[in-house]
Amino acid sequence: MVGIASCLAMTLCEWQMGKTQETQYKQSSFQRMGKICLVLCLLFAIVGLTAYKGMEQVVPMGDYVFNYPANFGNRINVPADNPTTQQGVYLGRLLFYEPKLSATNNISCGSCHQQSKAFTDGRALSIGVNNGLATRNSMSLANLLWARKFFWDGRAASLEDQVAFPLTNSHEMGQSVQVSIQKLSNTRLYPGLFKIVYGDSIITGDRIAKAIAQFERTLISANSRYDRYLRNAYKPTDDELKGMELFSRGPDPEKGIRGANCTHCHGGPKTYLELFHNNGLDSISKDEGMAAFTGLVTDRGRFKVPTLRNIALTAPYMHDGRFKTLDEVVDHYSEHIKQSVSLSAFLQGESNEVGGHSLKLLPKEKKQLIAFLNMLTDSTFITDKRFGNPHQSTKN
């Protein structure tokens, strides 16, 4: 924009110079000066306004560099046909917070994935267009760069595939791709941005999904107290340390080792291992989980084991949001695992009591475990301006 304004200013200047040379013998110097001043004022106004608008929409360009701790590992998942660029992330962020992508123009991805709640919405089931309820609990969007299977049942093999679902699902954003394309095409903002990102201004469903996926990959949470502890920059409290021990140890009552064995599924610095388990919520799960598409009886009620990053912010818990608090979650694993043919093997017969059938943590141990879980809250992640709604500062 600044470039266009400069060209326009130069052309007008040249034209003005030529004109003043031709007519200078006819005009008094007073008149001449007045006209030049007027034209210059107008030019400054045009250049100023154009430059201001240009500043407002400066699109960062070039490869996007992911910054994350070395202990997160480099097994990241970026599809070859959707490399992450700064301009792609810029567009993706605008689309992520774009309510025009919903049938009612008031729901965006950011409605059910709110930054202040680590990109969840605090509801058991999210409310979509026309007050429809989503089928499962809204998942936190953190550290998706390392994920390879998406949704609670892992049915999508890429973030790009995942993104397409809520946009069109009748209980979520409920708008066909064609209508979304039409709406975006009618804005002043988007056709130009698609040209910057994709080389031409054609808007497609595939391009919308790709840009949103690019933005979502940048949502990296790596600055919790736990991360700072791992890099020797935070000294945990006694309860946090005890909780960490319980979190990472399997119980072995015969050797006097007490534990909750959480790292079996939530291990590593990311507290995420991309596993899918039936965690004993029901004897017969109402929701089939992965069995809906594998057809295996052992996959009934099998769901993704989510990251525990920011877990204190992402209540309610489980695929159906049945547990309102972390206390309820810990109680479940400690005492209320339901036996079934689909129950994952590691949850069968794990106990802190010799011959016990459930974990049987002590009240004090539960508090310590939750103290550790609170260490996973990353306050910089939920306030990072790069992840917030950009539309307050962009005219559409």
Place this chain on the structure above:
Amino acid sequence: MKKYAIVLLLLIAGLTTNAQTATKEALIKVTGEVTTPLTIGNAEFQQYKQTTVTRKDRDGKDHTYSGVLVSDILAKAGVTLGPELRGENLAKYLLVEASDGYQVLFALAELDRGFTDRTIILADKVDGQPLVPADGPFRIIVQDEKKPARCIKQVTAMKVMFAK
């Protein structure tokens, strides 16, 4: 009365059969650097030469696992084992995946008789009984390995790949 009982029995039998057919059989897909991709269910599994491995489980007791050599399955898929396991083929590995998404890998040389006598099998029985649903129907058993972490349960896929 007898007639009704027979009809009732037939109905129950019919329903049971329906319930069973609604559930799919667990299969293992063998893909990647193979000449013949395979899909292995129970019928295919039984066609391989059966063998046994004894190892301790988490209960600290010895158990006898029966099944087939992983190398036999890979050989049938045309994986570069035996005389072909040399040069760049030594940079190949087998990635095994389970229903829960858990993955473990073995270098091809760990599976080849020319390199090791240690037996790695795909088991379907323990102490003569089918594996329990949470472990089976197929589980990798690695002979003599101290930790059981690579004795991956509920195997669904085996993929041979080149290290990049």
